[in-house]
Amino acid sequence: MSTARDIMTPNPRCVRTSETVLDAARVMAEESVGALPVCGEDNKIKGMLTDRDIVVKVLAAGKDPRAMHAGEVPHEDLVTVRADDDVEQVIRTMKQHQIRRVPVLDSDHRLVGIVAQADVARTLPDGQVGDLLEAVSAE
Numbered sequence: 001m002s003t004a005r006d007i008m009t010p011n012p013r014c015v016r017t018s019e020t021v022l023d024a025a026r027v028m029a030e031e032s033v034g035a036l037p038v039c040g041e042d043n044k045i046k047g048m049l050t051d052r053d054i055v056v057k058v059l060a061a062g063k064d065p066r067a068m069h070a071g072e073v074p075h076e077d078l079v080t081v082r083a084d085d086d087v088e089q090v091i092r093t094m095k096q097h098q099i100r101r102v103p104v105l106d107s108d109h110r111l112v113g114i115v116a117q118a119d120v121a122r123t124l125p126d127g128q129v130g131d132l133l134e135a136v137s138a139e
Helices: 021-031 051-059 087-097 117-123 126-137
Strands: 035-039 045-050 101-105 111-116
Touching (some): 021 035, 021 051, 035 111, 045 051, 087 117
Antiparallel strands (some): 035 045
């Protein structure tokens, strides 16, 4: 059986809690991603920052992305999976929490990858992909 490690995108770029939201937005643009893990100085993941978070929680709220730090943006409860979790468990987690991407941690709780919908789509049969898309898109 395949594991999260088998399908994840490894070594994701992490934005530090002390970096500005503008810095995070620039990294998103450079990396062509819509979300970044937010990591503390201890290298542990603290949350996920999305492009939507920047628009809704920073810009629309009238806050300055040059002055606000990534660690200050309110984050939803962080959902993660383990690198050795089987793919079925990863999909169940994504469906249950209606999330499009999930950070992958090793046994020492260090960030080692991210599983996104695209990773699932590249590696799994169409039926499982369709089930995932339907579940995370449901309201």
